[in-house]
Amino acid sequence: MSDFHYVKAVLFDLDGTLLDSIPDLSEACNRMMLELGRTPYDIEVVRTFVGKGMVNLVRRCLAGSGSATEVEVDAAVNIFRRHYAVVNGQWTTLYAGVVPALEALRQRGIAMACVTNKPAAFTAPLLERMGIAGFFGATVSGDTLAEKKPHPAPLLHACRLLGFEVADALMIGDSANDAEAARAAGMPVLLVTYGYSEGVPVDSIECDGLLSSLVDALPRFHASPSPV
Ligand SMILES: O=C(O)COP(=O)(O)O
Ligand SMILES: [Mg+2]
Known part of the structure; x- marks a missing residue:
């Protein structure tokens, strides 16, 4: 080296x-998924979704549980933001x-x-x-x-x-x-x-x-x- x-x-x-920060990101993702009537993820799966920013995190969550239009992604981003603002830093x-x-x-x-x-x-x-x-x-x-x-x-x-x-x-x-x-x-x-x-x-x-x-x-x- x-x-x-x-x-x-x-x-x-x-x-x-x-x-x-995965525990909080995963919690916010799963609160979003539940609010959208979708199945939450294991924390280890969310870990593989993190890296290219919030919108891509949300897009990957939705894509992993069926299809999603960009309009749906935009709406889900707003839901994620609301939940992440509450849990950011908690765990x-x-x-x-x-x-x-x-x-x-x-x-x-x-x-x-x-x-x-x-x-x-x-x-x-x-x-x-x-x-x-x-x-x-x-x-x-x-x-x-x-x-x-x-x-x-x-x-x-x-x-x-x-x-x-x-x-x-x-x-x-x-x-x-x-x-x-x-x-x-x-x-x-x-x-x-x-x-x-x-x-x-x-x-x-x-x-x-x-x-x-x-x-x-x-x-x-x-x-x-x-x-x-
Ligand atoms: O927000 C992300 O997707 C990852 O954030 P990072 O660049 O601090 O790893
Ligand atoms: Mg990083």
């Missing part, structure tokens, strides 16, 4: 990388190693951003509720721009907001959406092995290294704050 001692900014994916947990890693990177003077496909209305309250909002100098959500991951635009936007060049940055995520976005943006990417990757084995995704915990990345960064 290569070293990232030159890295000045780390962009973090949210769902499946920092937070295990979500921080993965082991996340807070120690974020603290260590802050200590070393490395800027951090959160780049997620989750809609902004749910991102900020969740970061606050989980107590990690203060680590991030910028947050880019799935509906901040016209494009979301795997498009590189959210990563490039996060770099701009943090005030760093792409060449200074590294992405850490859990799926091909993060890996492809980072590759297209021109930055290296590490993937965690414990997250959600849309049913694709994470070790089959092209990246610059796998992490079983975020703290495993720490030896690869410079050890002390940059001189000013």
Whole structure:
């Protein structure tokens, strides 16, 4: 694995990388399914639906239980939003190693951003509720721009907001959406092995290294704050 001692900014994916948010996403999906008179899903199935944002999550839920027109998807998205607003953060947990890693990177003077496909209305309250909002100098959500991951635009936007060049940055995520976005943006990417990757084995995704915990990345960064 290569070293990232030159890295000045780390962009973090949210769902499946920092937070295990599947219990809340699954609960909101299933409340939506029941309201629509459809059969709820096992949480492990919902796990494979997460990654390309809320509308695709809802579309995948409906497609898995029969057909759905785009009008039906739009209506279901509104139902999902209502339920997710209630449960967002309720059963979500921080993965082991996340807070120690974020603290260590802050200590070393490395800027951090959160780049997620989750809609902004749910991102900020969740970061606050989980107590990690203060680590991030910028947050880019799935509906901040016209494009979301795997498009590189959210990563490039996060770099701009943090005030760093792409060449200074590294992405850490859990799926091909993060890996492809980072590759297209021109930055290296590490993937965690414990997250959600849309049913694709994470070790089959092209990246610059796998992490079983975020703290495993720490030896690869410079050890002390940059001189000013
Ligand atoms: O909202 C999703 O589908 C996934 O969100 P993420 O980009 O934080 O993994
Ligand atoms: Mg993710």
